[in-house]
Amino acid sequence: MARRVITFLEDRRVLFGPRVVEDEMECVTSALAIRTFATEQISLAKAGGQVEQLLRSIRAACRRFVDRAGPDARNFRHADGDLGGVHAIDQMSLALGDLRTIIGFAVAALADGFDLQVEDDLAQILPPADEDDPNWLPGFDE
Numbered sequence: 001m002a003r004r005v006i007t008f009l010e011d012r013r014v015l016f017g018p019r020v021v022e023d024e025m026e027c028v029t030s031a032l033a034i035r036t037f038a039t040e041q042i043s044l045a046k047a048g049g050q051v052e053q054l055l056r057s058i059r060a061a062c063r064r065f066v067d068r069a070g071p072d073a074r075n076f077r078h079a080d081g082d083l084g085g086v087h088a089i090d091q092m093s094l095a096l097g098d099l100r101t102i103i104g105f106a107v108a109a110l111a112d113g114f115d116l117q118v119e120d121d122l123a124q125i126l127p128p129a130d131e132d133d134p135n136w137l138p139g140f141d142e
Contacts, residue, residue, distance in 0.1 A: 001041060001051055002114040005058075006107060008037055010119045015100055019093055024073035027092070028066055031099065035062035050113060054106040061102035068095045100125040 009015060014022070014030035038059040045052035068091065069076050076092035104125035111118050111126075118126065 002110040024076040031062040
């Protein structure tokens with residue numbers, strides 16, 4: 001199951017594609033697909049197990065991303081390229097960062113816990129490796 005999850009996520013550009021080429025609605029659609037996939041996999045996972053917990057965190061991250069986007073991703077769009085001033089905040093970049101960080105931790109836990117390889121594109125969102133002690137990753141101190 002862990003391999004299936006990683007393989008699915010390796011094909012989701014929203015997790016690693018350059019921000020400048022990302023379309024707001026395509027990102028929301030991809031996050032919805034990840035959320036649906038995670039929900040399906042939760043029902044197949046061992047109840048209360050590590051994989052189930054990681055899938056729930058992935059699903060929650062996708063839900064937050066979609067909620068932050070708003071209807072038709074309008075919260076991620078800027079009118080006519082206007083950023084609203086020098087101090088404007090790019091909400092989509094912030095939301096993508098949050099999504100990628102949470103899913104990156106989940107992928108790292110799955111890959112390390114089940115000795116799986118991660119393709120280079122998806123590996124970009126993994127937290128830095130700590131060769132001496134993987135216990136800094138959530139779930140590995142148990």
